[in-house]
Amino acid sequence: QAQLVQSGAGVKKPGTSVKVSCQASGYTFTMQYIHWVRQAPGEGLEWVGWINPNNENTNYAKNFQGRVSMTSDTSINTVYMELNRLTSDDTAAYYCAREFCSGGNCYAVFDVWGQGTMVIVSS
Amino acid sequence: EIAMTQSPATLSVSPGERATLSCRASQSVGSNLAWYQQKPGQAPRLLLYGASTRATGIPDRFSGSGSGTEFTLTISSLQSEDFAVYYCQQYKDWLRTLTFGGGTKVEIK
Numbered sequence: 147q148a149q150l151v152q153s154g155a156g157v158k159k160p161g162t163s164v165k166v167s168c169q170a171s172g173y174t175f176t177m178q179y180i181h182w183v184r185q186a187p188g189e190g191l192e193w194v195g196w197i198n199p200n201n202e203n204t205n206y207a208k209n210f211q212g213r214v215s216m217t218s219d220t221s222i223n224t225v226y227m228e229l230n231r232l233t234s235d236d237t238a239a240y241y242c243a244r245e246f247c248s249g250g251n252c253y254a255v256f257d258v259w260g261q262g263t264m265v266i267v268s269s
Numbered sequence: 270e271i272a273m274t275q276s277p278a279t280l281s282v283s284p285g286e287r288a289t290l291s292c293r294a295s296q297s298v299g300s301n302l303a304w305y306q307q308k309p310g311q312a313p314r315l316l317l318y319g320a321s322t323r324a325t326g327i328p329d330r331f332s333g334s335g336s337g338t339e340f341t342l343t344i345s346s347l348q349s350e351d352f353a354v355y356y357c358q359q360y361k362d363w364l365r366t367l368t369f370g371g372g373t374k375v376e377i378k
Contacts, residue, residue, distance in 0.1 A: 181367070183313075191305075191313065191356055191369040207366055208270070241312055246324070254363035255303040257324060259312035 148172040150180075150242050150260035157266045158232050165228040166263045168242030175223040176200040179245040181256060182216065182227045184238040194240070196254070197225055232267045239264050271295055271359050275370035281378040288344040290373045292357035297337045301361035304333055304342045307372075308353045316355075317342070344375070352377055 153167040168180060182194040195206035197216040204216045210229070218225045229236060240263045243256035272295040282288045292302065300320040305313035315324040317333040320340055330345040344351055357370040 183369075190372045191307075191358075193367040193369065205364065243312075246315065246318065253301075253303075253318055254360035254367055255315060255318045255358065256305075256313070257315045259314075262312055 148244065148258045150244060150258055152240075152242060152260040152263045155264040155266075157268060160233055160267055160269055162232055163228055163230045164232060164236075164265050165226055166240050166242075166265070167224050167226050168260050169222065169224045170199075170244070171223065173244075176220060178247055178252065179254075180216075180218075180225045181243050181245065181254070183241045183243055183256070185241070185262075186235075186238040189238075192238075194227065196245075199225055229265075232265075234267050237265065237267045270366055271298060271362055271368055273357055273359055273368050273370035275355075275357055275373050277373060278371070279374045279376060281376050282347050283378045284349060285346050286378075288347055288351075288375055290342040290344075290355055290375070292335075292340040292342070292370050294338045294340075294359055298359040298361040300336050301359055301363075302333075302335070302340050303358045303360065304331075305356045305358065306351075306353045307356065313356060347375070351375065 151169050179196045181196040197204045199218040215228045242260040244258040246255050246257040274293045276291045302320045304317040307313040321333040332343045334341050354372045354374045356372045
């Protein structure tokens with residue numbers, strides 16, 4: 147059974163960086179893109195970007211370009227998302243999510259999600 | 270960027286009744302539209318993709334329709350476990366950006 151397990155919650159100071167990990171199991175890690183989605187407390191979902199774990203090709207949402215970096219380590223089936231220059235607006239739960247594939251086609255929708263990592267930015 | 274607008278923001282429905290949720294795209298997304306359900310403290314759950322195809326294990330009381338810019342999620346007979354927040358998401362432009370609607374909260378009337 148496919149599963150994504152994320153690193154634990156944390157508190158960060160404004161101006162610093164956070165790096166969240168997402169470890170996959172139960173499927174072939176390199177075959178499906180991983181996306182990151184965040185959700186501020188009481189708010190909706192915001193797409194951050196995706197990474198192809200096989201070759202580390204990435205695409206980031208405009209709102210995060212220049213401030214986010216996604217990487218992968220195929221030896222441990224793990225992807226990482228690092229967000230720099232944090233502000234209080236970055237306080238949110240960050241989710242990794244796997245793209246859905248069926249019948250040889252893949253779609254940028256998400257059938258497996260991590261449990262979420264709460265990042266609180268506070269001085 | 271394609272903007273997604275959901276309505277209403279909150280829907281009050283009695284158990285056993287039908288719920289109809291709407292999602293509008295600022296430009297055509299074809300059938301590249303998904304719906305998710307999210308309960309408090311949980312990650313979202315994929316319900317439908319391709320505007321109308323149910324994901325694995327999703328009960329048939331959930332159905333989707335629409336194409337282009339107007340989409341509907343219908344829950345035919347609300348069960349207690351269906352009270353949650355529902356989000357639509359377009360993925361037509363996935364190489365550049367994905368966008369979610371603001372969500373509709375379905376609450377007990």
